[in-house]
Amino acid sequence: MAMSALLSxxxxxxxxxxxxxxxxxxxxxxxxxxxxxRPAVARARYxxxxxxxxxxxxxxxxxxxxxxxxxxxCPSPEVEWCRAALPLGRARALxxxxxxSNAFTGHRGRAAVEAIAARVAxxxxxxxxxxxxxxxxxIGVPLPIDKAEAGIDAALAAPEASWEEAxxxxxxxxxxxxxxxxxxxxxxxxxDLVGIIKGSGMIAPDxxxxxxxxxxxxxxxxxxxQQMLNAANGRSFSCITVDGDTSTSDTVLAFxxxxxxxxxxxxFDDAGADAFQAALTDLxxxxxxxxxxxxxxxxxxxxITVEGAVSDESARRIALSIANSPLVKTAIAxxxxxxxxxxxxxxxxxxxAERDRLAIRFGATQVAHDGLAVxxxxxxxxxxxxxxxxIEIGVELGLGDGRATVWTCDLTHxxxxxxxxxxx
Amino acid sequence: MAMSALLSxxxxxxxxxxxxxxxxxxxxxxxxxxxxxRPAVARARYxxxxxxxxxxxxxxxxxxxxxxxxxxxCPSPEVEWCRAALPLGRARALxxxxxxSNAFTGHRGRAAVEAIAARVAxxxxxxxxxxxxxxxxxIGVPLPIDKAEAGIDAALAAPEASWEEAxxxxxxxxxxxxxxxxxxxxxxxxxDLVGIIKGSGMIAPDxxxxxxxxxxxxxxxxxxxQQMLNAANGRSFSCITVDGDTSTSDTVLAFxxxxxxxxxxxxFDDAGADAFQAALTDLxxxxxxxxxxxxxxxxxxxxITVEGAVSDESARRIALSIANSPLVKTAIAxxxxxxxxxxxxxxxxxxxAERDRLAIRFGATQVAHDGLAVxxxxxxxxxxxxxxxxIEIGVELGLGDGRATVWTCDLTHxxxxxxxxxxx
Numbered sequence: 001m002a003m004s005a006l007l008s009x010x011x012x013x014x015x016x017x018x019x020x021x022x023x024x025x026x027x028x029x030x031x032x033x034x035x036x037x038r039p040a041v042a043r044a045r046y047x048x049x050x051x052x053x054x055x056x057x058x059x060x061x062x063x064x065x066x067x068x069x070x071x072x073x074c075p076s077p078e079v080e081w082c083r084a085a086l087p088l089g090r091a092r093a094l095x096x097x098x099x100x101s102n103a104f105t106g107h108r109g110r111a112a113v114e115a116i117a118a119r120v121a122x123x124x125x126x127x128x129x130x131x132x133x134x135x136x137x138x139i140g141v142p143l144p145i146d147k148a149e150a151g152i153d154a155a156l157a158a159p160e161a162s163w164e165e166a167x168x169x170x171x172x173x174x175x176x177x178x179x180x181x182x183x184x185x186x187x188x189x190x191x192d193l194v195g196i197i198k199g200s201g202m203i204a205p206d207x208x209x210x211x212x213x214x215x216x217x218x219x220x221x222x223x224x225x226q227q228m229l230n231a232a233n234g235r236s237f238s239c240i241t242v243d244g245d246t247s248t249s250d251t252v253l254a255f256x257x258x259x260x261x262x263x264x265x266x267x268f269d270d271a272g273a274d275a276f277q278a279a280l281t282d283l284x285x286x287x288x289x290x291x292x293x294x295x296x297x298x299x300x301x302x303x304i305t306v307e308g309a310v311s312d313e314s315a316r317r318i319a320l321s322i323a324n325s326p327l328v329k330t331a332i333a334x335x336x337x338x339x340x341x342x343x344x345x346x347x348x349x350x351x352x353a354e355r356d357r358l359a360i361r362f363g364a365t366q367v368a369h370d371g372l373a374v375x376x377x378x379x380x381x382x383x384x385x386x387x388x389x390x391i392e393i394g395v396e397l398g399l400g401d402g403r404a405t406v407w408t409c410d411l412t413h414x415x416x417x418x419x420x421x422x423x424x
Numbered sequence: 425m426a427m428s429a430l431l432s433x434x435x436x437x438x439x440x441x442x443x444x445x446x447x448x449x450x451x452x453x454x455x456x457x458x459x460x461x462r463p464a465v466a467r468a469r470y471x472x473x474x475x476x477x478x479x480x481x482x483x484x485x486x487x488x489x490x491x492x493x494x495x496x497x498c499p500s501p502e503v504e505w506c507r508a509a510l511p512l513g514r515a516r517a518l519x520x521x522x523x524x525s526n527a528f529t530g531h532r533g534r535a536a537v538e539a540i541a542a543r544v545a546x547x548x549x550x551x552x553x554x555x556x557x558x559x560x561x562x563i564g565v566p567l568p569i570d571k572a573e574a575g576i577d578a579a580l581a582a583p584e585a586s587w588e589e590a591x592x593x594x595x596x597x598x599x600x601x602x603x604x605x606x607x608x609x610x611x612x613x614x615x616d617l618v619g620i621i622k623g624s625g626m627i628a629p630d631x632x633x634x635x636x637x638x639x640x641x642x643x644x645x646x647x648x649x650q651q652m653l654n655a656a657n658g659r660s661f662s663c664i665t666v667d668g669d670t671s672t673s674d675t676v677l678a679f680x681x682x683x684x685x686x687x688x689x690x691x692f693d694d695a696g697a698d699a700f701q702a703a704l705t706d707l708x709x710x711x712x713x714x715x716x717x718x719x720x721x722x723x724x725x726x727x728i729t730v731e732g733a734v735s736d737e738s739a740r741r742i743a744l745s746i747a748n749s750p751l752v753k754t755a756i757a758x759x760x761x762x763x764x765x766x767x768x769x770x771x772x773x774x775x776x777a778e779r780d781r782l783a784i785r786f787g788a789t790q791v792a793h794d795g796l797a798v799x800x801x802x803x804x805x806x807x808x809x810x811x812x813x814x815i816e817i818g819v820e821l822g823l824g825d826g827r828a829t830v831w832t833c834d835l836t837h838x839x840x841x842x843x844x845x846x847x848x
Binding site for chain 1: 494495496497498499527528529530532562563564565667669670671672749750751754755757758760763764765767768769770771772773774775776777778779780782792794795796797834835836837839840841843844
């Protein structure tokens with residue numbers, strides 16, 4: 001990969017256009033409108049740039065909300081705000097600020113979030129707790145309240161935005177806008193799900209927080225929407241890693257407007273609930289994989305499946321230990337079938353594993369089994385697989401039925417260039 | 425850092441000379457002989473190279489031994505061998521193989537370790553369990569028994585080697601031989617401690633296992649030596665990280681020959697025991713820091729001190745979370761006072777921390793306190809500190825008395841070059 005291309009991406013911190021990730025999809029997908037959801041975008045000018053950086057989504061009355069947030073013990077005031085409002089289960093608006101994460105800004109950051117919620121509540125006639133707020137970008141600088149308020153006013157007066165405009169407006173160091181959609185039948189109604197997401201690793205001065213927003217016209221009780229989002233999260237956003245680092249602001253919110261007219265889903269006993277869960281998990285997985293495809297400096301997309309663990313959670317931890325290993329990630333960047341590094345990462349995960357039962361494959365080819373290299377395995381298909389952009393690593397532990405798949409990207413000079421080769 | 429210099433180090437996998445780390449000490453230290461310890465080196469030719477790669481250390485009768493080994497659940501057969509022999513507390517010989525780690529080699533690997541112990545036991549007249557074995561290098565290839573046996577025979581016939589020769593012979597991808605010494609008074613006797621160590625991160629096809637060996641002429645009961653080594657390990661080898669990866673073979677062994685004639689130390693009630701513990705901890709810290717100074721691609725040595733945690737162990741975990749963060753390590757490589765990344769790493773550690781009490785310093789300069797940037801702090805001393813080779817990061821949590829210091833290095837293009845830019 002040419003260094004000039006990589007540096008041009010780092011330059012994007014200063015406003016130059018970014019080089020699109022080689023793993024990006026060919027085109028932005030076609031997405032349906034969601035009844036009861038009206039996105040708009042505006043220029044709050046949180047940074048010295050001339051792009052839209054404030055996204056405002058109006059939600060009709062009766063919209064249910066659920067959410068998952070970062071596990072960081074040092075979260076942003078936006079995350080604290082959302083955590084407090086989520087148990088109420090209702091939403092009327094979403095505001096997303098790009099360019100300033102408002103994290104680590106003390107009481108002034110809290111004041112900014114309260115001001116945003118109050119401004120929106122006054123304008124559309126709802127409670128401040130019906131307004132959800134997320135911010136991403138530089139940390140340590142309180143979000144300027146005057147810019148936020150002017151941006152909100154502009155967005156309220158703006159025409160409806162396309163999903164592509166909304167997905168582009170929430171970007172910071174992302175190299176392409178990210179969205180996905182799916183559709184499911186509940187009883188006699190067809191409901192749509194659309195998601196937009198941003199995130200590409202973590203970059204300073206912008207911490208490339210993962211912010212994801214899912215919209216559906218299905219009718220779902222808030223507590224059940226939360227239950228289904230938790231389950232989907234466990235198989236999607238919790239199964240990706242770019243560099244093992246965790247933002248102070250990561251947030252995924254799901255909004256259900258109830259406009260589709262289906263009988264409201266309240267539990268898995270309801271017809272269509274299983275199908276909706278499957279669709280939601282699929283959508284979240286698509287969105288999560290898009291974040292990995294924009295991993296900083298990524299040249300290869302890596303799926304890691306661990307089977308035969310003592311539990312699914314144990315399998316996930318081992319898979320993440322492999323996915324977060326700099327040695328595994330650099331080996332894949334080097335197209336090196338280095339199963340020794342995979343063994344190392346299994347061993348350090350701290351989960352039950354027996355060296356002499358381990359089997360490892362790259363693509364479809366077993367390279368180690370029963371604690372030993374497979375003697376004389378055919379290296380040609382392994383080499384061909386590793387030269388591709390989509391890499392598969394399989395680990396069989398031989399202990400139980402636990403299983404998990406996680407996704408990551410390789411670790412290249414591009415990551416270092418983006419994260420070290422400039423000053424903030 | 426010039427790429428050509430970095431690539432020449434990666435080339436060392438094929439036998440070319442390595443570029444010495446810029447963080448290496450100016451010279452190998454002057455070290456005393458240790459009575460009862462006789463090192464020798466030989467060419468076993470585990471790889472196609474013409475260098476000594478087998479170290480044999482003869483230990484007089486009455487030598488006590490203690491050890492700590494990797495926490496990996498997939499350890500090498502050498503580690504399993506040492507774990508089984510350590511409770512017996514006695515040692516007569518040490519064999520260290522470089523170039524082949526013998527890890528992940530199943531029953532054939534176990535057979536090689538048993539053959540080495542038997543060969544030495546027969547030659548010097550001791551039990552096989554008195555023979556300690558460690559190996560480092562390529563994994564997945566059973567250590568060739570014939571080469572090991574010929575190497576042992578050659579070492580038995582060889583003249584005594586210097587500490588520098590021994591330290592160089594245990595190297596794999598290290599760029600300089602590593603050793604340290606200290607001296608302490610026990611009663612009316614002066615005792616010496618010498619340590620040699622190798623390790624520089626983890627590199628394939630060689631996994632750059634950390635192997636450390638400490639020799640003293642003090643008389644110490646094995647169980648107490650183990651207790652003191654555990655304590656020293658907790659403040660030294662357990663406090664360093666290069667890339668967060670863990671070898672399947674990491675081993676530190678301490679041998680005490682009792683030749684100094686001091687009254688044997690059996691507990692901290694014995695005169696001189698506290699002084700010996702302090703000396704051992706100091707020696708282990710020197711050795712551990714030498715490994716960090718040879719971190720792959722390292723251009724800066726980083727000390728991270730966390731204070732005010734709820735316990736020392738909590739402080740150590742938070743400090744390691746910072747030390748293992750790719751974003752913190754790349755920020756330091758970029759000489760960027762990016763305290764936001766430090767906050768992020770504190771937040772993801774999963775240990776008690778309160779965002780609004782955090783204070784962070786680079787060198788002697790506070791850059792954040794009470795959950796906010798220090799307004800108008802003087803950037804000049806921070807910039808000057810970050811331009812140096814020795815970086816200090818301080819975090820004050822304001823919760824309790826827990827305290828820990830860990831050491832790491834920055835993450836540079838050199839790490840990627842060494843780990844990705846060649847094929848095994």
